[in-house]
Amino acid sequence: MRSEGDGKKGRGGLPLRGDPLNVSPSRSVTAIVCAAGKGERAGFAKNKLLERINGKTVLERTLSAFDFSAVTEILVTASQADFAEISALCGRFPRTRAVLGGNTRFQSVFNALRQASGELVLVHDGARPFVKTETILGCIASVLQYGSGVCAVPAVDTIALTDGAGKIAEVPPRKDAFALQTPQGFYTAELLSAYEKAAAEKSGGYTDDSSVFAAFVGRPRICAGARDNIKLTYAEDFKDNFARVGFGVDTHAFGRATDFVMLGGVKVPSDSGLIAHSDGDVLAHAVMDAMLSAAGLKDIGYYFPDKDEKWRNADSMKMLVAVKELIAAKGFAVKNLSVAVQAERPRLAAYIDAIRQSLAAALEIGPPAVGVSAGTNEGLGYVGEGKGITVSAYVLLKGV
Structure with missing residues (x-):
């Protein structure tokens, strides 16, 4: 029997993250990545992992997480329908190959x-692409010390067991x-x-590997x-967990011979307009830069250069729509937006809505989902002196 040792523990005996991870490089480790599902709950027409x-x-994101030296082999289960495509993806990673899956996990x-050749085996859901190296190494260390390692987090909600008829039977x-x-890690044998x-007993109802291990070997750690x-399970998981945040700022000076300024597509009366190649909508420009930054694209000067006559006096709100289409092509859309305007003049309270x-x-x-605030600079700097307007914009993009 393997000794459980006296390592420092957290709640419920869970090893704390501060523990040293003594992973012996001489131990071979096979990672089995489960990828033979259909993704029906996510509502996709194909395997959600693709x-x-x-x-x-x-x-690819999941395989990248396991692509480091402590893992000596990666086996990816694939359905017959997806086998060719998954095999091609596996070819991009060393020590990785596809194996034919079955009708169930x-x-x-x-x-x-x-087919696993490693002395240790880690079984991982392909739909968990955010797993960190630290977690994987901790799982391996648990197997070496205790004979098993099942990654877990303390429940934050009260858990109830029912009687099968909708009534609570037990609350642990x-x-x-x-x-x-x-x-979930174990010795392969x-x-x-x-x-x-x-399989011989034709036992059923196993939802993970720890339950199989518990039924025939012992209580896993x-x-x-x-x-x-x-775990990416439903369609909204794919959108919310690939969010991006961006920040944009722009400044324009007063001096244009107009009696208004454009801010977010709204004409605001002013003693003077803002100097710019386009219509000078400093607010729209800051929002565009925030969106482009969040999507990993270049700034507005690249897409709308001020040396191009095409953009002279251009409607900045049309440019904003064009940026929306640019980020959509990268798989993003705006989820929410926060804008702060610094301007000594004109007063903007009546135009915020x-x-x-x-x-x-x-x-x-x-x-x-849109927040806009405006304030002065208390007479300080170029804004306080009424020489220009600065706008800062923060945007949250969601995956689409």
């Missing part, structure tokens, strides 16, 4: 286990409740033996998971 997010498939893992103490994640026994090691409505319409989001 969906591209910001230019990369979910599966159990069958897919069983098939892969019979929350201090003892954990949400299990992957990877032990997990394979457990799967063989389960939990190790530290991570809150951000989430119209600016919010204008920005919301151009970006095709609800007005509640």
